[in-house]
Amino acid sequence: MKQPSILVVEDESAIADTILYALRTDGMQAEHCMLGGEALARLRAQQPDLVVLDVGLPDINGFEVCRTLRTFTDVPVIFLTARHEEIDRIVGLEIGADDYVVKPFSPRELAARVRVILRRVRRSEPVVVMTAQAAERMDGFHHDPEGARVAYRGQWLDLTRYEYRLLALLVQHPGRIYARAQLMDLVWQDALDTVDRTVDTHVKTLRAKLREVDPAGDPIRTHRGMGYSLEV
Numbered sequence: 377m378k379q380p381s382i383l384v385v386e387d388e389s390a391i392a393d394t395i396l397y398a399l400r401t402d403g404m405q406a407e408h409c410m411l412g413g414e415a416l417a418r419l420r421a422q423q424p425d426l427v428v429l430d431v432g433l434p435d436i437n438g439f440e441v442c443r444t445l446r447t448f449t450d451v452p453v454i455f456l457t458a459r460h461e462e463i464d465r466i467v468g469l470e471i472g473a474d475d476y477v478v479k480p481f482s483p484r485e486l487a488a489r490v491r492v493i494l495r496r497v498r499r500s501e502p503v504v505v506m507t508a509q510a511a512e513r514m515d516g517f518h519h520d521p522e523g524a525r526v527a528y529r530g531q532w533l534d535l536t537r538y539e540y541r542l543l544a545l546l547v548q549h550p551g552r553i554y555a556r557a558q559l560m561d562l563v564w565q566d567a568l569d570t571v572d573r574t575v576d577t578h579v580k581t582l583r584a585k586l587r588e589v590d591p592a593g594d595p596i597r598t599h600r601g602m603g604y605s606l607e608v
């Protein structure tokens with residue numbers, strides 16, 4: 377089996393060396409760069425299997441690097457940062473990160489988190505399977521499981537991995553109310569150290585993207601104390 381390739385973007389050499397050692401010891405190919413601009417150039421030229429991305433880079437903030445790379449790739453991203461406030465964790469998840477590790481950390485734990493995400497990404501089956509008949513019944517939505525994409529009002533949505541998984545699940549069962557705990561189990565499978573507001577945050581970003589297509593539309597319904605459903 378091909379060794380997973382990991383790009384580590386970290387400006388502190390001592391930290392980068394410990395990460396590289398842990399990843400390589402765990403059987404992965406790990407490369408290193410110190411600047412966000414260099415990382416984006418590498419990602420445009422050749423995509424690794426996962427990126428470990430420091431937030432506090434000297435040239436470009438890691439959040440901005442992630443926002444930029446999400447315009448051309450869905451490569452998994454683990455943020456690495458000294459920040460620990462919940463708002464920073466939520467921002468990271470909102471812009472498409474797959475996990476968030478706070479310094480100081482165990483390099484072996486980071487390697488384990490990398491493995492978990494790689495296993496999840498390698499799952500070939502889509503989160504949901506939607507029949508053609510079901511697609512025809514969905515007013516305004518079209519789900520393409522093979523392409524892992526969803527269209528709304530005839531326009532393909534630019535979704536992160538978890539936004540896609542969440543919306544695809546709701547599209548499959550219009551009108552069904554999913555509790556937050558159910559959505560966490562079905563969408564964020566095997567995710568480590570997720571925060572309580574993860575579901576709410578992703579619903580918020582999904583609503584914003586749906587409004588960009590149809591400002592008057594609001595198909596995701598909140599059921600207070602119960603969860604979320606998709607109206608048709």
